[in-house]
Amino acid sequence: MRARGGRVTTARRSLLEALFASSGHCTAEDLAAIVQAKMPDVHISTIYRNLDELERLGVLVHTHLGHGPASYHLASSPHGHLVCERCGETVEAPAEMFAGLARSARKRFGFRIDPRHFAVLGACAACVAAEPAPVSFAGRRKFTQRGPGGSLGDR
Amino acid sequence: MRARGGRVTTARRSLLEALFASSGHCTAEDLAAIVQAKMPDVHISTIYRNLDELERLGVLVHTHLGHGPASYHLASSPHGHLVCERCGETVEAPAEMFAGLARSARKRFGFRIDPRHFAVLGACAACVAAEPAPVSFAGRRKFTQRGPGGSLGDR
């Protein structure tokens, strides 16, 4: 499965292991930390280069869950993401939830959407409940990734 | 309409004028350029601070159309965006296109989505037509905002 056209280096093997071991949604720095736990000399730029490479090979994809760093996960099991702007809670949205949007985008604009690349922001059930009045999103608060209670970058 | 709790400074007035004059989808640097054409001493950090302020007041919103800088536009006429990953073409998606997604997100996860903050990437009609085989998005190419033919930040 590995190395279609490239070499199998220890750094790459280790990065793949980290990706398979973690259950998805890792930032590049998360992965770097895992890899560097066993191989301290692997440089962050090597991580970035290999993530790029693996993405070009179709092994993994990156998504943006918010204003912070990108998240990487294996390309199997395609899904989008819903991210709470208040608490950072992330839920995986099955691809079929986007079917209606995909259909109308194609019909109205000839557009074929890829719902995976950017998350859909909003408010999770808990934060909707905690909210006093429906403010229609006027009161945006600075988005804090990895905030307390957030599940981003956890392993 | 201006200044609920703040002062009306020349820099702010000028920024608002730039926003109203331009037809939306400006980056902070675009707006800075417009403002600085008449007031060269207005610093980019002042632009950022006032954009933040105006966003907190609900006058405007920012969205991310790709990997580049954020785009700002007036909060009136809520809409999402479809952005072509190949050519940068941006089309405004009316809010009702997201109604189905909003409904299923609420039903399945209690999630209330805000489809405006991040664009939905994909491929525009022209790029779909120009594409030879259905590659299922494995061949991601580096996203280039402001590329030739792109309509981002034009003026």
Place this chain on the structure above:
DNA sequence: AACTACCCGCAACCTGGTCGCAATTGCGTC
């Protein structure tokens, strides 16, 4: 006109990511 809290210009700084380059290292071949 005076006062003062808010705002601005500036430069330094920060995060997330990219690049050029010399040294190293897989991997095919002998």
Place this chain on the structure above:
DNA sequence: GACGCAATTGCGACCAGGTTGCGGGTAGTT
């Protein structure tokens, strides 16, 4: 098992986009 060589790595410098602390200026009040 050693050799050759190009792919890959480690490193530091760099970049884009944005934020922050600070001292001085100015809008709005008295």
